[in-house]
Amino acid sequence: xxxxxxxxxxxxxxxxxxxxxxxxxxxxxxxxxxxxxxxxxxxxxxxxxxxxxxxxxxxxxxxxxxxxxxxxxxxxxxxxxxxxxxxxxxxxxxxxxxxxxxxxxxxxxxxxxxxxxxxxxxxxxxxxxxxxxxxxxxxxxxxxxxxxxxxxxxxxxxxxxxxxxxxxxxxxxxxxxxxxxxxxxxxxxxxxxxxxxxxxxxxxxxxxxxxxxxxxxxxxxxxxxxxxxxxxxxxxxxxxxxxxxxxxxxxxxxxxxxxxxxxxxxxxxxxxxxxxxxxxxxxxxxxxxxxxxxxxxxxxxxxxxxxxxxxxxxxxxxxxxxxxxxxxxxxxxxxxxxxxxxxxxxxxxxxxxxxxxxxxxxxxxxxxxxxxxxxxxxxxxxxxxxxxxxxxxxxxxxxxxxxxxxxxxxxxxxxxxxxxxxxxxxxxxxxxxxxxxxxxxxxxxxxxxxxxxxxxxxxxxxxxxxxxxxxxxxxxxxxxxxxxxxxxxxxxxxxxxxxxxxxxxxxxxxxxxxxxxxxxxxxxxxxxxxxxxxxxxxxxxxxxxxxxxxxxxxxxxxxxxxxxxxxxxxxxxxxxxxxxxxxxxxxxxxxxxxxxxxxxxxxxxxxxxxxxxxxxxxxxxxxxxxxxxxxxxxxxxxxxxxxxxxxxxxxxxxxxxxxxxxxxxxxxxxxxxxxxxxxxxxxxxxx
Numbered sequence: 158x159x160x161x162x163x164x165x166x167x168x169x170x171x172x173x174x175x176x177x178x179x180x181x182x183x184x185x186x187x188x189x190x191x192x193x194x195x196x197x198x199x200x201x202x203x204x205x206x207x208x209x210x211x212x213x214x215x216x217x218x219x220x221x222x223x224x225x226x227x228x229x230x231x232x233x234x235x236x237x238x239x240x241x242x243x244x245x246x247x248x249x250x251x252x253x254x255x256x257x258x259x260x261x262x263x264x265x266x267x268x269x270x271x272x273x274x275x276x277x278x279x280x281x282x283x284x285x286x287x288x289x290x291x292x293x294x295x296x297x298x299x300x301x302x303x304x305x306x307x308x309x310x311x312x313x314x315x316x317x318x319x320x321x322x323x324x325x326x327x328x329x330x331x332x333x334x335x336x337x338x339x340x341x342x343x344x345x346x347x348x349x350x351x352x353x354x355x356x357x358x359x360x361x362x363x364x365x366x367x368x369x370x371x372x373x374x375x376x377x378x379x380x381x382x383x384x385x386x387x388x389x390x391x392x393x394x395x396x397x398x399x400x401x402x403x404x405x406x407x408x409x410x411x412x413x414x415x416x417x418x419x420x421x422x423x424x425x426x427x428x429x430x431x432x433x434x435x436x437x438x439x440x441x442x443x444x445x446x447x448x449x450x451x452x453x454x455x456x457x458x459x460x461x462x463x464x465x466x467x468x469x470x471x472x473x474x475x476x477x478x479x480x481x482x483x484x485x486x487x488x489x490x491x492x493x494x495x496x497x498x499x500x501x502x503x504x505x506x507x508x509x510x511x512x513x514x515x516x517x518x519x520x521x522x523x524x525x526x527x528x529x530x531x532x533x534x535x536x537x538x539x540x541x542x543x544x545x546x547x548x549x550x551x552x553x554x555x556x557x558x559x560x561x562x563x564x565x566x567x568x569x570x571x572x573x574x575x576x577x578x579x580x581x582x583x584x585x586x587x588x589x590x591x592x593x594x595x596x597x598x599x600x601x602x603x604x605x606x607x608x609x610x611x612x613x614x615x616x617x618x619x620x621x622x623x624x625x626x627x628x629x630x631x632x633x634x635x636x637x638x639x640x641x642x643x644x645x646x647x648x649x650x651x652x653x654x655x656x657x658x659x660x661x662x663x664x665x666x667x668x669x670x671x672x673x674x675x676x677x678x679x680x681x682x683x684x685x686x687x688x689x690x691x692x693x694x695x696x697x698x699x700x701x702x703x704x705x706x707x708x709x710x711x712x713x714x715x716x717x718x719x720x721x722x723x724x725x726x727x728x729x730x731x732x733x734x735x736x737x738x739x740x741x742x743x744x745x746x747x748x749x750x751x752x753x754x755x756x757x758x759x760x761x762x763x764x765x766x767x768x769x770x771x772x773x774x775x776x777x778x779x780x781x782x783x784x785x786x787x788x789x790x791x792x793x794x795x796x797x798x799x800x801x802x803x804x805x806x807x808x809x810x811x812x813x814x815x816x817x818x819x820x821x822x823x824x825x826x827x828x829x830x831x832x833x834x835x836x837x838x839x840x841x842x843x844x
Contacts, residue, residue, distance in 0.1 A: 159446065162204050162348060167543045169355060171347040173340045177359050179351065179543070187221075193344045200224045201348060212344040227345060235332075351543055353377055353434045353442075360430070360540075362736060369427040369540075370630055371657050371739040375719045377434040383745040384628040384653040386438045389419020389525030392560065395614075397518040402602075403587050409517050409610055412617045419524045422619075422645060424629040424638055425531075429538030431630045431655075432527060432562070439525055441557035442544055516583075516606035519614050522560050528619055529564040530642075536564045563615045571641060573616050583609040623647045630655040635665045635744065636703050643708050644694045648750040652709065657739035659714065665744055666712050674706040690751065709746040716742045 162168060162182055170178045172193060180188060182198050189195045194212035200223065201210070209227040216223075230237070326334065349355065354374040360366065361373060393416055400408035421439075425431040436442035514520075529536050538548050546558045553559055566576070573579045583606045591599060622645040629638055635654050646652070656662050667673075680686070682702060685693060696705055718740055721732045 159350070159443070160205060162201050162206065164202060165545065167351050167545070168206075169349045169351055169359070171349060173343050173345055175340065176363065177349075177355070179356070179359060190346060193346065194222055196222045196224055204348070206348055206350050209345055209347045212346075353430070353437050356433075356540075356543060357430065361738075366736075366738055369430045370632070370655070371741060372427060372430065372630065372655065373718070373741070375717055376655060376741050376743070377431070379715075379717050379743055380431070380628055380630070380653045380655050381434055381438050383651060383743060384421070384435075384626045385651045386421060386435045386626065386628065388438075388440050389421075389625065391524065392522040393418075393524045394522060394560075395519040397514040400515050400517045401588075402516070402591055402606075403585050405583055405585055406609070406613070409613060410519065412614070412621055413523075414621045414623060416523045417618060417621060417623050418625070420526045420528060420624050422624045422627045422642055423527050423529045424627075424631045424633070424642075425529055425536070425538070426631040426633075427540075429536075429540040431628065432529060432538060433541060433544060435527055435628060436558060436561070439527070439561070441525065441527075441561045444545065444556050516603055517610040519610065520560055521563055521611070521614065523618075526561045526563055528615070528624070529562065530567060530570060531564060532567055534566075563619075565612075565615050565619055567641075569612070569616050570619060573620070576612075576616075578608060578612045579616055581609070619645070624650060626650045627652045627654075629653070635661050636668060639665070639704060640698065643704070643748065646748040648748060650748040652744070652746045652748065654744040655741060656744070657741055659742045662714050662742050662744040666714055668702075668704045669706045669709045669712045669746065673702065677702065677706050693751075707751040708749060710749045712744070712746045714742055714744055716740050 159166070164184050165181060167179060167181050170180060170190065172178060172190065178190065182188075182202060184199060184202065186198045187195055188198050190212070196212055209232060210224040211227050213223045213225055215221065354377070357369065357372065357374045357377060360369055361371070395410050398408050398410050421435060423432060423435065433442060529538070531537070535549060538546075541548065541558070545554075546556050547553065548562070548564070569576045569579055584602055586594075586602060591602065594602070624646050627639075627642055627646055627650065629635065631638065635656065638654075639652075643652075654662065654665070676682070677685075682699075684699060685696065688696070693705055694708065698704055720735065723730055723732055
């Protein structure tokens with residue numbers, strides 16, 4: 158992200174009312190902020206972000222308003238004054254501790270009660286009606302606003318002075334009243350860069366929330382974390398084959414699956430907002446400084462260059478010096494109607510001429526890429542325009558997404574032979590024939606060949622699979638999405654799917670439940686008998702098993718929502734003005750590679766001898782040989798035969814109908830015989 162405001166960049170202007178206005182800083186134009194004023198866009202170009210500007214009044218010599226940088230000491234003057242006052246009061250309280258009187262804190266309500274609980278006194282003050290005690294009328298206030306003196310600060314000062322009951326307000330009420338008037342009349346704004354979190358908040362609160370499927374900033378972060386989206390490594394480009402115009406598809410560079418690393422599969426129905434959030438994590442959303450300078454140097458509109466200076470304590474229009482360390486932005490040339498843009502370093506640089514490769518040269522990287530699957534001729538990624546990327550532009554200026562964003566349709570993924578751009582062979586022509594054509598025909602010839610090479614690379618690399626993860630935010634059925642995208646994921650790849658409602662995700666999670674997985678592995682699905690693992694991964698499914706339940710592990714559904722709170726003494730609660738809408742849910746899981754056949758636990762088990770046998774063997778000096786599996790089986794058979802023999806010797810019922818003792822059902826049967834095991838053999842001896 159840039160630290161300075163660049164030409165044609167989209168920025169956010171935070172207004173005193175608390176709202177944010179997102180605009181594009183186009184050179185040599187005028188920016189209107191409504192009641193807060195109008196100023197030329199050139200005055201903010203080249204300035205750092207996060208500065209607070211104040212719109213000054215127009216001077217008789219100029220037809221536009223200038224800007225003043227508000228220093229931090231002025232922005233936080235009240236806080237500094239309160240801290241100094243608190244320190245002074247604390248020192249005075251220490252000196253007069255013996256004469257101190259216990260009083261209620263300003264802005265808080267306390268009650269004094271007696272021993273019986275009856276309220277004796279309260280500290281609250283009577284309610285003040287502002288409309289009845291304000292001397293200035295509505296017409297007078299409007300006249301002050303039209304005069305526009307001192308960027309609205311004079312209006313606020315006169316409103317405070319004309320308030321007859323200002324001394325009756327508590328400290329909290331007075332601060333609230335002043336803040337309300339400041340937000341209404343002060344002409345200030347702050348320039349902030351556009352990131353995914355701030356843009357999502359602006360889209361939700363001030364634009365159409367359904368355009369991004371009601372996804373909040375914390376949801377974009379949650380999906381990115383569970384999708385393990387991160388920087389995928391250095392770019393790995395494919396060498397140019399240097400094919401001639403009379404050569405066809407045989408000169409295309411084949412796909413190398415071992416080079417395809419750090420790639421994510423995306424299904425985006427949020428107009429590109431999900432792609433922007435993932436690109437920000439991967440470091441390919443914001444253009445580099447040198448790329449931005451090259452783009453600024455290639456602008457076609459002529460620009461007059463004039464150096465602007467920022468002066469401390471610059472003279473005002475009446476010749477006096479600015480107070481409180483004000484910083485005014487003054488241009489060197491004041492005769493023009495609109496201030497001119499500051500001189501950039503890119504203007505002195507010679508434009509770089511990038512050599513063009515052959516028609517079959519692939520401009521995409523093999524690592525750190527995003528592959529978007531869509532259902533239309535062009536993916537709807539319109540919100541990426543706010544980061545200066547237009548996927549529909551034929552000759553796009555340098556941008557990281559040009560080499561890291563790939564897109565293909567569902568038809569190209571499932572049945573590429575039916576897509577004409579993939580199956581139609583590229584045209585060929587000899588150099589002599591090509592030279593005889595018109596320029597427009599030659600341009601179409603090269604464009605078709607380049608489109609064929611790029612489409613062939615995107616489709617073949619996507620169908621090769623080995624993706625590092627799948628992130629989805631779509632209105633499509635998630636079961637139908639996973640049916641065709643799960644085989645493309647590498648082992649252990651995370652899956653994160655967002656949905657505004659929980660019902661589609663609950664149906665998807667049920668496809669990977671433990672009962673379904675148990676029934677699948679036990680061989681109760683006759684359609685899967687005799688199929689290989691690859692065939693089972695791409696199995697079309699049936700009514701009971703829409704998906705292969707062994708392809709995902711650790712399935713869960715979760716949600717998260719960050720709520721803003723008002724934190725005040727005795728008044729701490731969530732803000733009641735928060736918007737509603739869908740909470741949103743995220744389905745998470747990990748790709749599993751099932752083993753072929755069944756997994757059985759095997760090992761060497763050594764039978765433990767009875768303690769009496771061990772003692773007898775040690776006394777006789779005998780050593781127990783190592784038991785083999787065959788010997789263990791013989792011992793088990795002998796033990797089984799001994800139990801059967803003992804069961805045959807159980808005593809019958811008595812003649813009087815009395816049964817055997819209570820422990821007759823166990824091994825310790827009371828009988829005329831006594832059992833003993835020696836070396837794994839069952840022996841019976843008389844009592």
